[in-house]
Amino acid sequence: MIEAGTPVPAFTLKRGDxxxxxxxxxxxxxxxxxxxxxxxxPVCTDQLNLYEEMLDEFRAKGATLYGVSCDATYAQAAFxxxxxxTIEQLSDFEPKGAVCQAFGVxxxxxxxxxxxxxxxxxxxxxxSYQAASPGDLxxxxxxxxxxxx
Amino acid sequence: xxxxxxxxxxAPGDEDHRRGPAPGPDTxxxxxxxxxxxxxxxxxxxxxRELPLHAVFRHFPVRSSHPRAWPAACAAEAAASxxxxxxxxxxxFDDQARLADPHLWxxxxxxxxxxxxxxxERRDPATAERVKRDFRSGVRAGVVTxxxxxxxxxxxxxxxxAAELMARLGGT
Numbered sequence: 001m002i003e004a005g006t007p008v009p010a011f012t013l014k015r016g017d018x019x020x021x022x023x024x025x026x027x028x029x030x031x032x033x034x035x036x037x038x039x040x041x042p043v044c045t046d047q048l049n050l051y052e053e054m055l056d057e058f059r060a061k062g063a064t065l066y067g068v069s070c071d072a073t074y075a076q077a078a079f080x081x082x083x084x085x086t087i088e089q090l091s092d093f094e095p096k097g098a099v100c101q102a103f104g105v106x107x108x109x110x111x112x113x114x115x116x117x118x119x120x121x122x123x124x125x126x127x128s129y130q131a132a133s134p135g136d137l138x139x140x141x142x143x144x145x146x147x148x149x
Numbered sequence: 150x151x152x153x154x155x156x157x158x159x160a161p162g163d164e165d166h167r168r169g170p171a172p173g174p175d176t177x178x179x180x181x182x183x184x185x186x187x188x189x190x191x192x193x194x195x196x197x198r199e200l201p202l203h204a205v206f207r208h209f210p211v212r213s214s215h216p217r218a219w220p221a222a223c224a225a226e227a228a229a230s231x232x233x234x235x236x237x238x239x240x241x242f243d244d245q246a247r248l249a250d251p252h253l254w255x256x257x258x259x260x261x262x263x264x265x266x267x268x269x270e271r272r273d274p275a276t277a278e279r280v281k282r283d284f285r286s287g288v289r290a291g292v293v294t295x296x297x298x299x300x301x302x303x304x305x306x307x308x309x310x311a312a313e314l315m316a317r318l319g320g321t
Contacts, residue, residue, distance in 0.1 A: 045214070046294040052213045054288065057153055084213040139291035144153035 001104035001115060006125045009102040013068065013090035016077050021066075021090050023123055030126075031119045032058065032065045032143060034087070035105050035112040037134045039071040039079035043114070047137050052085045054140045061147040063118070066090050070097050070111055105130060114138065118146055156289040158299050158306035161205045166234045169203040178301040179314065180205040182287040185222060185241040186215035186248060190296040193311045194242045200318045206238060207283040209295050217248035220271070222280045224253045227271035231262050 002008070013021040034051065036044040051058070051065060058065055067089045069076065076089035092099040092112070100106035105115040114131040116138060127146035131138055158180060161167065172178035179202050183190040197204060208225075210218035221241050228237035240256045241248070247255075257267040270276055287297070290306070298314065299306035 049211045049213045050288075050293055053211050053284070054153070084216065137293040139155075139293050140288050141153060141155040141291055144288075145155050148152055148154045 001113070001128055001130050002102075002117060002125050004125050004127055008119055008123050008125060011099040011102050013092055013099055014073050015091075016073050016089060018073065026119050026121075026123055028121050030061075030063045030121060030147070032063050033068050033103075033117040033119065034065055035068045035100060035103070035115040035117070037069065037107070037111040037114060039069060039075045040082070043135055043137050044069075044079075045083060047114070048080075048083055048085045048087060050137075050140055051143075052083070052087055055086070057144070058147075061144070063143075063147055068092060068099070068112065070100065107134060116143060118143070153285060153288055155291065156286075158290040158301075159286050160304070161301055166206045166229065166238070167203065168235050170201065172203040172301075176201050176203055177314075177318075178203045178205065179309070180207060180299040180301055180306060182207050182209040182283070182292045182295060182297045182299075184208075184210045184215055184218045184295045185225065185238075186210070186218040186245060187295045188245065191242045191245055193296045193298075194238075196311070196315055198239070200315065202314075202318065205301075206234075207287060208280045209284055209287045209292055209297070210280065211295070219277070219280065220250070220253065221248050223271040223276045224257070224267075226276045226279050227267045227273075228257065228260065228262060230270050230276075231267065233260050233262060236260050 008023050015021050036047060038044055065087045067087050070092050072093045073091045076091055080089055097106045100112045105113040107113050114134045116129045117125055118127040120126045129138060129142060170176045208222045210222045212219050225234055225237045228234055257264055298309045298311055300309045
């Protein structure tokens, strides 16, 4: 997967309103990209719920979270609405998984690995992490370890 | 803002909610991180009550899927300030379908609490901070979902599977 010190590759994700989300949208802020396998799956549900609960603390560290999956924007919106999660969702639906591949987090099964990437305001990756298995849920403490470093 | 990076599970202390026989070779000290609106927590809690163990309860409410988790946690803390934490704890887990404010008041009434004090204290920011303290300690220890159980032994916490614990202690 993409490693710390590497500038983010060129990419285009889709926002919920259909507009593009590109590296320009990461500039000037610290971003946490949360790559998750599937909307509505049990572990992804727990993961987004947990991170949502910590949003104030992430904001206090100056970090903005984004959920990234290969689900269509409508599915992501329904997922977030069902959970009551406000973390912005970004879709890597078409061409499917292209952004996940660019970040080196595309599972051979056709979905994102469960991975976390922190991008600095300069567009350079500051930290990255991939769970040993898509079924493993990385604790929020790991993100805070990286943000507090 | 307290740091939130990784840290061990805090040792059980006087400020924790605890019940059961004194910890010993046959009565493990079990720390439970749980959410009053989580059905898996309720199922686990019902079984834990029957086991010979020393229980420590810590809050881990997650509001997005469980919108009444925080009000319920704060209600338990407000009951605690009148010495009735475990009674409220059990009453909440016993009927998760009724966690709206009137249901919380009804439980407080049934427990004989001073209702005005109960209602003021459950809304007090200091009460939410008490709940958050537990939640943060869980986050730092890598808790990601509920219920999460740890066994405290020899000065350290080890994660323990609820089913394994029940089998070990003779539960069902």
